[in-house]
Structures are given as structure tokens and as C-alpha cells.
Amino acid sequence: MGTYLLEISYIIASILFIFGLKMLSHPDTARKGNLWAAFGMGLAILTTILFHTKGTHAIGNHMWILGGLIVGTVIGWLMAVKVKMTAMPQMVSFFNGMGGACAAMISLLEFPHIDASQGMMTGEVLSVLAGLMIGTVSFMGSVIAYGKLDGKINDVKSPILTYVNLAFLISLIAIGAYIMMQPEPNSTMLYVLAIVAAIYGVSFVMPIGGADMPVVISLLNSFTGVAAACGGFLYDNQAMLTGGILVGSAGTILTVLMCQAMNRSLGNVILGAFGGAAAGGGGAVGADGAVAKESTISDAAVVLSYAQNIVIIPGYGLAVAQAQHVCHELEKALANKDVNVTYGIHPVAGRMPGHMNVLLAEADVPYERLIDMEDINDSMPQTDAVLVVGANDVVNPAAETDPASPIYGMPIIQANKAKSIFILKRSMKPGYAGIENELFFADKTRMIFGDAKDTLQKLVSEVKNM
Amino acid sequence: METLDTVLSYIYQNLDAIFMLALSIFLGIEVISNVPAILHTPLMSGANAIHGVVIIGAIIVIGHTEPDNYMALTLGFLAVVLGTLNVVGGFVVTNRMLEMFKKKKPKAESK
Numbered sequence: 297m298g299t300y301l302l303e304i305s306y307i308i309a310s311i312l313f314i315f316g317l318k319m320l321s322h323p324d325t326a327r328k329g330n331l332w333a334a335f336g337m338g339l340a341i342l343t344t345i346l347f348h349t350k351g352t353h354a355i356g357n358h359m360w361i362l363g364g365l366i367v368g369t370v371i372g373w374l375m376a377v378k379v380k381m382t383a384m385p386q387m388v389s390f391f392n393g394m395g396g397a398c399a400a401m402i403s404l405l406e407f408p409h410i411d412a413s414q415g416m417m418t419g420e421v422l423s424v425l426a427g428l429m430i431g432t433v434s435f436m437g438s439v440i441a442y443g444k445l446d447g448k449i450n451d452v453k454s455p456i457l458t459y460v461n462l463a464f465l466i467s468l469i470a471i472g473a474y475i476m477m478q479p480e481p482n483s484t485m486l487y488v489l490a491i492v493a494a495i496y497g498v499s500f501v502m503p504i505g506g507a508d509m510p511v512v513i514s515l516l517n518s519f520t521g522v523a524a525a526c527g528g529f530l531y532d533n534q535a536m537l538t539g540g541i542l543v544g545s546a547g548t549i550l551t552v553l554m555c556q557a558m559n560r561s562l563g564n565v566i567l568g569a570f571g572g573a574a575a576g577g578g579g580a581v582g583a584d585g586a587v588a589k590e591s592t593i594s595d596a597a598v599v600l601s602y603a604q605n606i607v608i609i610p611g612y613g614l615a616v617a618q619a620q621h622v623c624h625e626l627e628k629a630l631a632n633k634d635v636n637v638t639y640g641i642h643p644v645a646g647r648m649p650g651h652m653n654v655l656l657a658e659a660d661v662p663y664e665r666l667i668d669m670e671d672i673n674d675s676m677p678q679t680d681a682v683l684v685v686g687a688n689d690v691v692n693p694a695a696e697t698d699p700a701s702p703i704y705g706m707p708i709i710q711a712n713k714a715k716s717i718f719i720l721k722r723s724m725k726p727g728y729a730g731i732e733n734e735l736f737f738a739d740k741t742r743m744i745f746g747d748a749k750d751t752l753q754k755l756v757s758e759v760k761n762m
Numbered sequence: 763m764e765t766l767d768t769v770l771s772y773i774y775q776n777l778d779a780i781f782m783l784a785l786s787i788f789l790g791i792e793v794i795s796n797v798p799a800i801l802h803t804p805l806m807s808g809a810n811a812i813h814g815v816v817i818i819g820a821i822i823v824i825g826h827t828e829p830d831n832y833m834a835l836t837l838g839f840l841a842v843v844l845g846t847l848n849v850v851g852g853f854v855v856t857n858r859m860l861e862m863f864k865k866k867k868p869k870a871e872s873k
Contacts, residue, residue, distance in 0.1 A: 419772055533818060540815065650802045
């Protein structure tokens with residue numbers, strides 16, 4: 297009877313995964329969807345422990361399993377609860393890497409048990425090898441992505457890496473094929489495979505620019521999904537199979553959608569179009585000798601208070617300074633002066649798509665004030681002032697005008713079309729793409745240097761006193 | 763001819779799994795296709811938690827390991843911990859992101 301219950305619970309879990317994912321794609325039902333998927337997962341784990349059998353053997357070593365579940369739950373829970381909103385992207389990457397590592401370890405453990413009586417050219421061996429390869433690449437890649445987003449690892453840009461990576465990929469397939477051609481499981485070669493896969497994971501992510509990390513994480517996410525599905529093939533396990541493949545295909549589509557939001561192809565991201573053209577350190581002087589003009593806070597407050605339409609364009613700087621609450625205060629203070637304030641949200645502002653929406657929602661900014669890029673661009677010419685808070689590349693006009701620019705072709709928020717522009721920034725340092733922004737040197741642009749939260753706070757009190 | 767036979771019989775033996783594979787791929791694509799950009803991050807995070815289903819594989823491995831094979835038990839234990847991290851961390855992080863969408867609703871209406 298246990299086996300029946302197990303299979304039925306796997307079907308229920310699979311359906312819950314599908315529904316959960318579906319509900320996650322609508323704002324109203326997203327939270328419930330997540331909980332349903334979590335419930336399905338809990339059910340599948342519980343019934344596996346209770347009812348799974350291999351031949352006549354039930355699951356044993358309960359203490360080990362329980363211990364692992366408890367340790368993992370406590371650590372995972374604490375990490376997830378304590379992480380700051382700004383660090384969310386790297387957290388997702390970290391958890392993704394753990395899943396990849398788990399898949400790889402399953403393969404390592406199952407390999408010695410492979411039944412080689414039918415030779416090694418079997419689906420079983422293929423599943424084990426693919427799970428190990430993909431899981432390891434996903435694990436190492438996620439760790440590097442985590443390090444990059446956390447600012448611990450810098451980009452290594454070299455055109456040779458493309459060929460090196462290709463060589464690694466070919467050798468991975470060759471080693472895999474070699475293992476399958478042996479009459480017996482060859483553990484030494486398996487370790488070689490794991491090591492090469494680990495190196496490949498590192499060198500795959502290394503040359504990709506930090507600004508593209510969201511896309512990479514999404515891609516690695518779907519890799520881990522495929523690795524989990526390999527496990528599903530190996531154990532003929534429906535829950536692992538549906539869950540894994542679902543994430544594999546959904547993750548791939550999501551990756552493509554993210555690339556589209558940046559108007560780039562996936563190949564372009566992976567091969568790193570951001571490489572090479574990095575500009576120098578950047579000073580207060582532009583390419584043609586133009587000088588960025590500074591504004592005092594009270595001047596800015598006057599302009600903002602007497603404007604009719606203002607657009608705030610947030611970027612990663614807002615997230616770093618945790619300035620979302622002050623930003624909302626400024627918006628309210630200006631609204632009291634009958635100024636119409638909206639937010640212009642670039643799809644890839646911050647470090648992840650939707651990053652800004654999440655942050656501003658945290659500060660209780662009404663949903664309808666957040667305007668998408670296309671719509672905000674239509675109203676830009678009627679905008680009296682834009683306030684760019686810690687954003688850079690997403691308002692860089694070079695993306696539209698300069699074919700030589702590495703970000704050429706990326707859609708931007710056309711802040712340069714507004715009547716006046718205030719830019720809140722820490723310094724003249726270039727943004728993540730590492731390039732100069734001519735917007736800073738425009739005649740109608742004024743810079744306000746300093747910590748975004750601090751500057752906004754001062755602006756709020758100036759506006760209130762007006 | 764013999765290899766072709768092997769391949770065909772392998773496909774035949776795994777027909778269920780292959781069906782599942784094909785349908786799941788379509789489902790995944792279908793489910794995601796119309797997602798607003800705001801939800802990209804939470805959705806990625808949610809999908810991330812779902813592939814934590816790999817934990818089941820870890821449980822199966824360790825559950826069928828000989829109780830005196832401490833090397834395998836330790837590795838299996840580690841796999842269970844890693845898989846659980848993926849599952850629990852993934853769902854909790856997703857929930858935290860989505861909580862922020864929930865909060866502003868009643869406030870927006872009260873204005």
C-alpha cells in the first residue's frame with residue numbers, strides 16, 4: 297500500500313508544483329503559489345521517507361536523514377530570514393548552488409552502485425554522469441555568481457576564455473563518453489569529470505559582466521532543474537522528473553525573457569559583449585572636456601517643489617543606501633505640494649529584474665505609481681524634472697546614440713528628454729557596465745553627490761520647509 | 763543494428779518518463795510565458811526552490827546505504843543538508859519577496 301501512497305503523493309506534488317509556478321506568475325496569487333509548491337515539496341519528502349522502497353528494503357538511516365533535514369532547515373531558514381533585501385539576488389544564487397551540489401553528490405554516491413552487467417552504455421549511467429556534470433557546473437557557477445554580486449570577485453575579461461570554455465565543454469563530453477565506453481564503473485575518471493566540470497563552472501561565469509549576473513543565475517537555475525531531472529530518470533521518480541524538467545524549461549524561458557528585457561540575445565550575454573570596452577576610472581570631466589555641474593540641495597528642492605510632473609528613476613544605489621523609505625517620504629512631501637510624482641522603473645534596474653519594484657513595495661509606495669519603461673518614456677518630454685537615485689547605465693543615452701558603446705541597443709529610460717535632471721550619486725564612478733555617462737555632463741543636468749539616503753533626507757526637510 | 767535496437771528498447775522501457783519529459787517541457791514554457799517583469803525575480807526564486815526536489819534523491823541514496831558505510835553516510839548526510847538548504851531557503855526567500863507585494867494592497871485601497 298505504501299508504494300501506492302508514494303506514487304499518488306508524487307502526482308499530487310507534481311500538480312502542486314505546476315499550480316504553484318502558475319500562481320507565481322500573477323501578482324495576486326504569487327504568495328499562495330509559493331506556499332502550495334512548498335506544501336507539495338513537504339508532502340513528497342515526507343512520503344519518500346515513509347514509503348520509499350528499493351526491492352524489499354524500506355528507507356533506513358532515519359536518524360541521519362532527520363539530522364540532515366533539521367540542520368539544513370535551521371541554516372536555510374536563518375540565512376533566508378536574515379538576508380537584506382539588497383542581497384536577495386546572491387542569496388538565490390547561493391541556494392541554487394546548493395541544489396546543484398546536492399545533485400552532483402547523489403551522482404557520486406550512486407556511481408559505484410551502477411550495475412554494469414549490461415555494459416555502461418545505459419540510460420542509468422548517462423543520467424548519473426549528466427547529473428554530476430550539470431550539478432557541478434551549476435554549483436561552481438552559482439558560487440562565482442554569488443561572489444560577484446557580493447562584490448568579492450571581480451570580472452576576468454579575456455577573449456581567450458571563450459575558447460578555453462569551449463575546450464572544457466568538449467573535454468567534459470569526451471570524458472563522459474570514455475566512462476561510458478569502459479566495461480566497469482571507473483571511479484577515478486568520475487572524479488576527473490567532477491573536477492573538470494567544477495573548473496568549467498568557474499571559467500563559464502568568470503568572464504560574464506556583473507550586470508548580467510541575473511541572467512546567469514536564471515540560466516544556472518534551469519541547469520539545476522535539469523540536474524534534478526537526471527536524478528528523476530535515475531530513480532524513475534515522477535516528482536523529481538516533473539519538478540526538475542518544469543524548472544529546466546521555465547527557467548530557460550525566464551532567462552530568454554530577461555535577455556529580451558535588455559534587448560540582447562542569450563549568446564551575446566554568455567560570450568560577454570560587455571567585455572573589452574571598459575572606460576577608465578572616470579573623473580568629473582567628460583570625454584569632450586565637459587564638466588559635470590553640481591547643485592545644492594536647496595536649489596534642487598526649489599525646482600522639485602514648483603514642478604508639476606516629477607519622475608523618480610531608482611537604481612542599485614537606492615538599494616545599497618536602503619533609501620526606499622526616505623524616497624517614499626520625499627514623494628509624499630512633494631505630493632502635498634501638488635506635484636505629481638511617479639517612478640520610472642527600468643526592467644533591469646538594480647541587480648535583478650523586479651528588484652526596484654520589490655524595494656519600493658517594501659516602503660509602501662503605491663503600486664500604480666510604478667510605471668514601466670515604455671510608458672514613462674512616452675511622458676518624458678512633459679516631465680519637469682527627473683530625479684535619478686543611484687541609477688546609471690539604465691539612463692545612459694549612449695545606449696541609443698553610440699553604436700560603439702558596449703550597452704548600445706539596450707533600451708533605456710530617456711531621462712535626457714526631461715526638462716531638468718537631478719542625479720543623486722555617490723561619486724562620478726561609472727556604473728556596472730564600467731562606462732561613462734554623457735547624461736551627467738548635459739547642460740540641464742545637476743549632480744548631487746553623497747549617500748542617497750542622506751541626500752534624500754535633506755531634500756525631504758527642505759521641501760517640507762518650503 | 764544492435765545499437766539501434768538498444769536505443770529503441772530503451773525508449774520503449776522508459777516511455778512514461780519520456781512522456782513526462784515532453785509534457786513538462788511544454789508546461790514549463792506555457793506557465794511562464796506571460797509574466798510581468800516585476801515577478802521575474804520572485805518567480806526565479808520560486809523555481810529555484812522547486813528544483814530543490816532533488817532532496818528526494820538524496821534521501822533515497824542515504825536511505826538505502828548500508829548502516830556501517832560511514833563514508834557514504836557522511837556524504838549522503840551532506841547531500842541531504844544541501845538539498846534542504848535549497849528547499850527551505852528557496853521557499854522562505856521567495857515568501858519574503860512576495861510579502862512585500864501583499865502588504866501594500868490594503869494601504870493602496872485605503873488612500
